[in-house]
Amino acid sequence: MLADPVLRALTAACPGSRPASPGDAVAGGTPRFAASPASVAEASAVLRAAAEHDLAVVPRGSGSKLGWGVPPRWCDLVVDTLRLDQVLEHAAGDLVARVQAGVSLHRLAEVLGGAGQELALDPAPGLGAPDGVVPTRAGVDGAGVDGARPDGTGGGPGAHLDGGTVGGTLATGAAGPRRLRYGTPRDLVIGITVIRADGTVAHSGGKVVKNVAGYDLGKLFAGSFGTLGLIVEAVFRLHPRPATAAYVTIECADATEAHRAVAAASASVLAPSAIEIDRPARDQPITVGVLLEGEPAGVGERAALMGELLGAGARAQPSQPAWWGWPGSDPAGPAGTLVRVAFWAAALLRVFAVIDGAARSVGLDPAVGGSAAAGVIYVAAGPGAHPAAVAAFVSALRAALARGEADARPAPAAVKGEWSGTGRWAGGGVPPVLASAVVVHAPPAVRDQVDLWGPVPALPLMRAVKDQFDPGHRMAPGRFAGGI
């Protein structure tokens, strides 16, 4: 048997190696082997063994986002990080935590919550396990998913954290509504330890927030979907956990009204932590919601002022509205299609027009929602939508974006250069396209018909980076943008 010597080598490197089972499937395909290293040394050894045997490797945390991105071209070995499950250090006085990649966000929230701190990330839309793959194994990361909320605030930030791991969150760059205030994982990671494709262990950054020594590989690995190496450890900057949250919402009749509300909240001095929108269907009103966080007195006062700003009909509530952030329950469902549209915030109205135009042209009526003020919204088509229509929608959407139809048009007074009046700045000086549409996840029938990532600026540089870090193209091959 060919597998035996390879499995022997993997087991010698990492005793937690085994023949893969159907539970180890990646996007429907079962790899030959699975390994669960229990230490950085084992992780390094198992990747070295994989290199020696020319195995294609897919890193995995809890598997909650394994259906994101393109299915890998090859997968011989799944390396999961679930036994790398130690919170190595929580320096509360320094607002820093050093954790192994397999720690779940939920567990980390529990540990940090004890000191009134948090990793300021909330769940991204679209979490789920597409293709019916349920990778969660008993006793590993299932406990927190539906269990008690880590912070006990009954719906405040940190509630609904999915079973995703620190490593997986970092590798996918997943972020939810509070990205407006705190950014995404790349903004919070201050140090990282990775295993390269050849087994080399490498660090960058460190344990202090302010640090410019050497290249910042943490940012490079953030959102790299396992294509550059295996993340085994990360150091994060923490924040004090806000004592109170208030959600101020208003129902808007149409996109124009919603845009006005979002812009007003965004331009206010009330320091919103998130500004979200939700439109379940085209002919339905758009709900705009603003999250305010902090000490009770201040939050109460700001919520009242925000209500006035949003207009008659605004109401404040202490708990998350059901639609907030679409965590784990986006209207697409894990088996549907979720598209992330990024744009310059001023273009919200145009983005709605482009989405609606593309959807109408193919007879779809997808739900739209997300972080409007941060310039990131999601379009969700349920599993029942016709795959050809969904694929045509994505293509039509991208074509409109490429024509600049969703590019922001700054107020003429603000433009120092020349404005051509056609939706583009004259004479360059601006990125060629100011928006993108990425398919976060989609069922196989859609994936077959559309490039999930779409056009990517600076792709040749990204390929060059990939070639250097993984010259054999064995790390999650093909999973990333541009076939990387």
Place this chain on the structure above:
Amino acid sequence: MIKQLIPRMTEICGPDGVVSDLAELRTYECDGLTSHRVTPALAVLPRTAEQVAAVVRECAAAKVPFVARGSGTGLSGGALPHADGVLIVTSRMRRIIAVDPDSQRAIVEPGVTNLSVSEAARPFGYFYAPDPSSQVVCSVGGNVAENSGGAHCLKYGFTGHHVTGLELVTPAGELTWVGDGTGAGPGYDLLGLLTGSEGTLGIVTKIVVKLTRIPQLVKCLLAAFETTGAGGAAVSAIIGAGILPAAIEMMDALAIEAAEAAVACRYPEGAGAVLIVELDGPETDVLRDCVAVRALCEQAGATEIREADDPAERAAIWVGRRSAFAAVGRISPAYIVQDGVVPRTALGPVLDKIAELSAASGIRVANVFHAGDGNLHPLVLYDDSSAEATAAAETLSGAILDLCIEHGGSITGEHGVGVDKSRYLPKMFGADDLDTMQLARCAFDPVSLCNPGKIFPTPRLCGEVPGARRGPHPLVASGQLDQF
């Protein structure tokens, strides 16, 4: 050799855009770190991105090294010229292309000064958050290279948190956009890699930055303490209370004395340390935090507390801090500024140890630092007319960096590694770490012409990467697929 480039460079940049006269070239021989001086073989002052690209292409073709320079205020020799190379000065690229408050973005050329971005955004109610103390003169391009911070990065983050798009001239001379300004585009986070890469991965020719809402209220507190230890205790108490000020700065007795002599800042007489705490945000929150900070300072033994909320009063508090480096220059013939970082909780013991080292060596050390994030700026005072004194000051300065590393910190928090600290980098990172960083370098600049000799002590040759490349996918090979 390099003289042969002059006609072509003159064609590209115009006769007034090429400097070849030795006396004129000497004006570029150093940046803000004057202890390293190299006269470049040639300097060019392009006005456009296309000119920068053309210059770089000429250099690449002739295998001549090139170094980019902004305003030359860097403190690590990052813009130190190459004796046989071309210095590309961006000071003529000073257009603010657009200020777009509706999307909270501005697009600027690299020679634009940091402060002028905030000035352009102010009428709209916004500012550009990173604020290095040289912000009146330093350039945004240089800030990107160094990932510059500043006093207010405690709350607002560094340059890297505020850059969402870069137009880059690659070391091969190709002009490309990295990122689309949204901060959420697809692909590797090259923005995160480029920012802080000290000009070794290319030359940025346009920068899209985030703008931040001007806070409703800003309050500044000045608290005097008998010792830096007491001041440090106050800092810990403030952070421990879950308060995140915009800035927390500290100065010790010697720094206060120097500032008093230079600018008559009228800090409390006889203070062993002063703490400057700036709070900003929504009014209610700032007022409440202000009361809390006062109380915490009093509990930590503050001997006097002053409070300012109008811009003039705030400026009066800041003047001593802002002038500190120059002021120390007046009480000593020369000084070395260090930029080490320690975990905030280690500030006390590290300052004590610095005092011990100072006493043991008889060398005076003035401490001015970003206390909130543990970023020390010890100023080691010495007489540069004595070789012995210079050597002793360098030894002490190195010992301070060792101290920072021992405490889990960094050799540089915001000034960069440049040429000055490359010899210390191996104390923070192992050979594998540095080799891994070099992979990124090789992806961008395989022939090492772009700002060579900076950051890395022993550059590894590119192309030595082990591992066999897997052949192309059969569908790619057969022409049925582009790159999948």
